[in-house]
Amino acid sequence: MPSTLSYQFSPIGIVHSCYKEKFGIPRQPGLVTEPTARLELIPPYNRLDTLDGLSDFSHIWVHFIFHATASEKWKAKVRPPRLGGKEKVGVFASRSTHRPNPIGLSVIQIGRIYTENNKVFIDLIGADLLDQTPVLDIKPYLPYADKIADAEGGFAPSKAETHNVIFSALAESQCRKYEDLHKKPITTLIKQVIEQDPRPSYLSNQVDREHGISLWDINIKWCARNDHFEIIKIEYE
Ligand code: SAM
Numbered sequence: 528m529p530s531t532l533s534y535q536f537s538p539i540g541i542v543h544s545c546y547k548e549k550f551g552i553p554r555q556p557g558l559v560t561e562p563t564a565r566l567e568l569i570p571p572y573n574r575l576d577t578l579d580g581l582s583d584f585s586h587i588w589v590h591f592i593f594h595a596t597a598s599e600k601w602k603a604k605v606r607p608p609r610l611g612g613k614e615k616v617g618v619f620a621s622r623s624t625h626r627p628n629p630i631g632l633s634v635i636q637i638g639r640i641y642t643e644n645n646k647v648f649i650d651l652i653g654a655d656l657l658d659q660t661p662v663l664d665i666k667p668y669l670p671y672a673d674k675i676a677d678a679e680g681g682f683a684p685s686k687a688e689t690h691n692v693i694f695s696a697l698a699e700s701q702c703r704k705y706e707d708l709h710k711k712p713i714t715t716l717i718k719q720v721i722e723q724d725p726r727p728s729y730l731s732n733q734v735d736r737e738h739g740i741s742l743w744d745i746n747i748k749w750c751a752r753n754d755h756f757e758i759i760k761i762e763y764e
Pocket residue numbers: 549550551552553554555556592593594595596597622623624630631632633634655656657659660661
Protein backbone atom coordinates (compact mmCIF):
# COMPACT_ATOMS: atom_id res chain seq x y z
CA MET A 528 0.00 0.00 0.00
CA PRO A 529 1.41 3.44 -0.84
CA SER A 530 1.56 5.78 2.17
CA THR A 531 -0.53 8.39 0.37
CA LEU A 532 -3.09 7.85 -2.33
CA SER A 533 -3.10 10.57 -4.91
CA TYR A 534 -4.52 10.70 -8.36
CA GLN A 535 -4.15 13.15 -11.19
CA PHE A 536 -7.11 13.99 -13.40
CA SER A 537 -7.31 16.06 -16.52
CA PRO A 538 -10.47 17.73 -17.85
CA ILE A 539 -12.60 16.19 -20.57
CA GLY A 540 -14.20 19.52 -21.37
CA ILE A 541 -14.55 23.20 -20.70
CA VAL A 542 -17.67 25.22 -19.95
CA HIS A 543 -18.66 28.32 -21.92
CA SER A 544 -21.12 30.05 -19.64
CA CYS A 545 -23.20 33.24 -19.48
CA TYR A 546 -21.76 33.74 -15.98
CA LYS A 547 -18.50 35.66 -16.40
CA GLU A 548 -17.93 36.20 -12.68
CA LYS A 549 -18.99 34.38 -9.50
CA PHE A 550 -21.42 37.11 -8.40
CA GLY A 551 -24.85 36.24 -9.74
CA ILE A 552 -24.35 32.54 -10.38
CA PRO A 553 -27.27 30.62 -8.86
CA ARG A 554 -26.31 28.65 -5.80
CA GLN A 555 -27.44 25.36 -7.36
CA PRO A 556 -28.36 24.14 -10.86
CA GLY A 557 -31.91 24.06 -12.19
CA LEU A 558 -32.98 27.42 -10.74
CA VAL A 559 -32.86 29.01 -14.20
CA THR A 560 -34.85 27.40 -17.01
CA GLU A 561 -32.77 28.74 -19.93
CA PRO A 562 -29.55 27.35 -21.49
CA THR A 563 -26.93 29.20 -19.45
CA ALA A 564 -23.87 27.39 -20.75
CA ARG A 565 -22.49 24.85 -23.15
CA LEU A 566 -19.90 22.18 -22.56
CA GLU A 567 -17.19 21.80 -25.18
CA LEU A 568 -15.42 18.43 -25.21
CA ILE A 569 -11.67 18.84 -25.53
CA PRO A 570 -9.18 16.53 -27.34
CA PRO A 571 -8.98 13.54 -27.34
CA TYR A 572 -12.61 13.34 -26.13
CA ASN A 573 -14.02 15.75 -28.76
CA ARG A 574 -15.75 12.94 -30.64
CA LEU A 575 -19.47 12.50 -31.03
CA ASP A 576 -19.14 8.75 -30.43
CA THR A 577 -18.25 9.42 -26.76
CA LEU A 578 -21.81 10.78 -26.46
CA ASP A 579 -23.64 7.98 -28.31
CA GLY A 580 -26.84 7.25 -26.39
CA LEU A 581 -26.68 10.37 -24.21
CA SER A 582 -29.52 12.17 -25.99
CA ASP A 583 -31.91 9.54 -24.59
CA PHE A 584 -31.28 11.01 -21.11
CA SER A 585 -32.60 14.37 -19.93
CA HIS A 586 -29.96 15.20 -17.29
CA ILE A 587 -26.30 14.57 -16.54
CA TRP A 588 -24.13 14.71 -13.47
CA VAL A 589 -21.32 17.16 -14.12
CA HIS A 590 -18.14 16.74 -12.08
CA PHE A 591 -16.11 19.92 -12.29
CA ILE A 592 -13.33 21.93 -10.71
CA PHE A 593 -14.03 25.11 -8.76
CA HIS A 594 -11.14 26.56 -10.73
CA ALA A 595 -11.67 30.19 -9.68
CA THR A 596 -11.26 29.39 -5.99
CA ALA A 597 -9.08 26.28 -6.19
CA SER A 598 -6.02 28.05 -4.81
CA GLU A 599 -7.89 29.32 -1.73
CA LYS A 600 -7.67 27.45 1.58
CA TRP A 601 -10.41 25.11 2.69
CA LYS A 602 -12.04 25.51 6.10
CA ALA A 603 -13.44 22.81 8.39
CA LYS A 604 -16.55 24.92 9.03
CA VAL A 605 -18.33 27.19 6.58
CA ARG A 606 -21.28 29.61 6.62
CA PRO A 607 -23.88 28.54 4.03
CA PRO A 608 -25.85 31.46 2.52
CA ARG A 609 -29.04 29.52 3.31
CA LEU A 610 -28.32 30.03 7.01
CA GLY A 611 -28.05 33.78 6.43
CA GLY A 612 -24.25 33.67 6.62
CA LYS A 613 -24.54 33.51 10.43
CA GLU A 614 -24.41 29.84 11.38
CA LYS A 615 -21.61 27.46 10.56
CA VAL A 616 -21.75 23.82 9.44
CA GLY A 617 -19.00 21.33 8.65
CA VAL A 618 -17.55 21.64 5.17
CA PHE A 619 -18.68 18.09 4.33
CA ALA A 620 -22.23 19.04 5.38
CA SER A 621 -22.17 21.84 2.81
CA ARG A 622 -21.90 22.48 -0.92
CA SER A 623 -19.24 25.14 -0.33
CA THR A 624 -16.67 25.82 -3.03
CA HIS A 625 -13.91 25.88 -0.38
CA ARG A 626 -13.21 22.17 0.02
CA PRO A 627 -10.06 20.06 0.48
CA ASN A 628 -10.46 18.93 -3.15
CA PRO A 629 -12.13 21.78 -5.07
CA ILE A 630 -14.58 19.53 -6.91
CA GLY A 631 -18.16 20.52 -7.70
CA LEU A 632 -21.07 18.30 -8.63
CA SER A 633 -24.20 19.50 -10.44
CA VAL A 634 -27.10 17.63 -11.97
CA ILE A 635 -27.92 19.52 -15.15
CA GLN A 636 -30.57 19.26 -17.85
CA ILE A 637 -29.07 18.76 -21.29
CA GLY A 638 -30.22 20.48 -24.45
CA ARG A 639 -28.83 20.06 -27.94
CA ILE A 640 -25.79 17.86 -28.61
CA TYR A 641 -24.04 19.11 -31.75
CA THR A 642 -20.84 19.93 -33.61
CA GLU A 643 -19.79 23.41 -34.67
CA ASN A 644 -16.51 24.25 -36.44
CA ASN A 645 -15.35 20.66 -35.76
CA LYS A 646 -15.97 21.08 -32.03
CA VAL A 647 -18.41 18.98 -29.99
CA PHE A 648 -20.88 20.75 -27.69
CA ILE A 649 -23.67 19.94 -25.23
CA ASP A 650 -26.06 22.76 -24.28
CA LEU A 651 -26.52 22.93 -20.51
CA ILE A 652 -29.84 24.26 -19.20
CA GLY A 653 -29.78 26.04 -15.85
CA ALA A 654 -26.09 25.30 -15.18
CA ASP A 655 -24.60 26.93 -12.05
CA LEU A 656 -21.13 27.09 -13.60
CA LEU A 657 -18.66 29.91 -14.12
CA ASP A 658 -17.29 30.55 -17.61
CA GLN A 659 -14.18 28.43 -18.34
CA THR A 660 -14.98 25.83 -15.65
CA PRO A 661 -12.96 22.65 -16.33
CA VAL A 662 -15.12 19.51 -16.39
CA LEU A 663 -13.65 16.21 -15.17
CA ASP A 664 -16.46 13.86 -16.14
CA ILE A 665 -20.12 13.66 -17.08
CA LYS A 666 -22.50 10.79 -16.39
CA PRO A 667 -26.19 10.28 -17.19
CA TYR A 668 -28.61 10.94 -14.32
CA LEU A 669 -30.47 7.72 -13.54
CA PRO A 670 -33.87 8.55 -12.03
CA TYR A 671 -34.44 5.05 -10.60
CA ALA A 672 -31.25 5.27 -8.55
CA ASP A 673 -30.57 9.01 -8.18
CA LYS A 674 -34.05 10.37 -7.41
CA ILE A 675 -34.80 9.82 -3.74
CA ALA A 676 -38.35 10.93 -2.98
CA ASP A 677 -38.10 10.88 0.83
CA ALA A 678 -34.56 12.31 1.15
CA GLU A 679 -33.90 14.85 3.95
CA GLY A 680 -32.54 18.25 2.88
CA GLY A 681 -30.93 19.37 6.15
CA PHE A 682 -30.62 23.17 6.40
CA ALA A 683 -31.85 23.54 2.77
CA PRO A 684 -35.00 21.40 2.64
CA SER A 685 -36.51 23.26 -0.33
CA LYS A 686 -35.75 25.99 -2.86
CA ALA A 687 -35.09 29.39 -1.30
CA GLU A 688 -37.92 31.90 -1.57
CA THR A 689 -37.71 34.10 -4.67
CA HIS A 690 -38.26 37.87 -4.82
CA ASN A 691 -40.40 40.04 -7.04
CA VAL A 692 -38.39 41.55 -9.95
CA ILE A 693 -39.52 44.68 -11.79
CA PHE A 694 -37.90 46.08 -14.95
CA SER A 695 -37.69 49.85 -15.46
CA ALA A 696 -39.12 51.09 -18.78
CA LEU A 697 -35.53 51.62 -19.99
CA ALA A 698 -34.39 48.10 -19.02
CA GLU A 699 -37.48 46.57 -20.57
CA SER A 700 -36.90 48.22 -23.94
CA GLN A 701 -33.15 47.44 -23.84
CA CYS A 702 -33.92 43.77 -23.18
CA ARG A 703 -36.45 43.68 -26.02
CA LYS A 704 -33.85 45.09 -28.42
CA TYR A 705 -31.23 42.59 -27.19
CA GLU A 706 -33.65 39.71 -27.75
CA ASP A 707 -34.50 40.87 -31.28
CA LEU A 708 -30.81 41.17 -32.12
CA HIS A 709 -29.33 38.08 -30.41
CA LYS A 710 -32.33 35.73 -30.23
CA LYS A 711 -31.53 34.97 -26.57
CA PRO A 712 -34.26 35.15 -23.87
CA ILE A 713 -32.37 37.67 -21.77
CA THR A 714 -35.43 38.99 -19.88
CA THR A 715 -36.22 35.57 -18.40
CA LEU A 716 -32.56 34.94 -17.61
CA ILE A 717 -32.17 38.28 -15.79
CA LYS A 718 -35.41 37.77 -13.85
CA GLN A 719 -34.52 34.22 -12.79
CA VAL A 720 -30.98 35.21 -11.71
CA ILE A 721 -31.97 38.31 -9.75
CA GLU A 722 -35.12 36.88 -8.11
CA GLN A 723 -32.88 34.55 -6.11
CA ASP A 724 -31.15 37.48 -4.43
CA PRO A 725 -27.51 36.88 -5.38
CA ARG A 726 -26.27 39.36 -2.78
CA PRO A 727 -23.89 38.03 -0.12
CA SER A 728 -25.55 37.79 3.31
CA TYR A 729 -23.73 40.85 4.67
CA LEU A 730 -25.39 43.05 2.01
CA SER A 731 -28.83 41.50 2.19
CA ASN A 732 -30.35 44.26 4.35
CA GLN A 733 -29.18 47.11 2.14
CA VAL A 734 -31.70 48.81 -0.15
CA ASP A 735 -31.17 51.26 -3.03
CA ARG A 736 -27.54 50.22 -3.52
CA GLU A 737 -26.70 49.62 -7.20
CA HIS A 738 -25.24 46.24 -8.15
CA GLY A 739 -23.86 45.00 -11.45
CA ILE A 740 -24.01 41.43 -12.73
CA SER A 741 -22.39 40.23 -15.96
CA LEU A 742 -24.43 37.85 -18.13
CA TRP A 743 -23.21 36.92 -21.62
CA ASP A 744 -21.89 40.22 -23.06
CA ILE A 745 -23.92 42.63 -20.92
CA ASN A 746 -23.84 44.06 -17.43
CA ILE A 747 -27.14 44.29 -15.56
CA LYS A 748 -27.53 47.25 -13.23
CA TRP A 749 -30.08 46.50 -10.50
CA CYS A 750 -30.88 47.26 -6.91
CA ALA A 751 -33.00 46.05 -4.03
CA ARG A 752 -35.97 48.26 -3.14
CA ASN A 753 -38.06 47.77 -0.02
CA ASP A 754 -40.35 45.07 -1.37
CA HIS A 755 -38.88 44.13 -4.76
CA PHE A 756 -35.75 44.14 -6.91
CA GLU A 757 -35.51 46.66 -9.74
CA ILE A 758 -33.62 46.12 -12.99
CA ILE A 759 -32.42 49.64 -13.79
CA LYS A 760 -30.67 49.23 -17.15
CA ILE A 761 -28.33 46.99 -19.12
CA GLU A 762 -24.95 48.00 -20.50
CA TYR A 763 -22.82 46.29 -23.13
CA GLU A 764 -19.40 45.23 -21.79
N1 SAM B 1 -23.81 22.42 -7.61
C1 SAM B 1 -22.41 22.51 -7.25
C2 SAM B 1 -22.09 21.66 -6.06
O1 SAM B 1 -22.98 21.46 -5.23
O2 SAM B 1 -20.97 21.18 -5.96
C3 SAM B 1 -21.97 23.92 -7.00
C4 SAM B 1 -22.58 24.54 -5.77
S1 SAM B 1 -21.73 25.97 -5.29
C5 SAM B 1 -22.56 26.42 -3.83
C6 SAM B 1 -22.37 27.09 -6.47
C7 SAM B 1 -21.50 28.27 -6.59
O3 SAM B 1 -20.22 27.87 -7.05
C8 SAM B 1 -21.97 29.28 -7.61
O4 SAM B 1 -22.93 30.14 -7.07
C9 SAM B 1 -20.68 30.00 -7.98
O5 SAM B 1 -20.50 31.11 -7.14
C10 SAM B 1 -19.60 28.98 -7.66
N2 SAM B 1 -18.92 28.49 -8.85
C11 SAM B 1 -19.45 27.96 -9.99
N3 SAM B 1 -18.47 27.61 -10.84
C12 SAM B 1 -17.29 27.89 -10.21
C13 SAM B 1 -15.92 27.74 -10.58
N4 SAM B 1 -15.57 27.20 -11.73
N5 SAM B 1 -14.98 28.16 -9.70
C14 SAM B 1 -15.33 28.69 -8.49
N6 SAM B 1 -16.61 28.86 -8.10
C15 SAM B 1 -17.57 28.47 -8.95
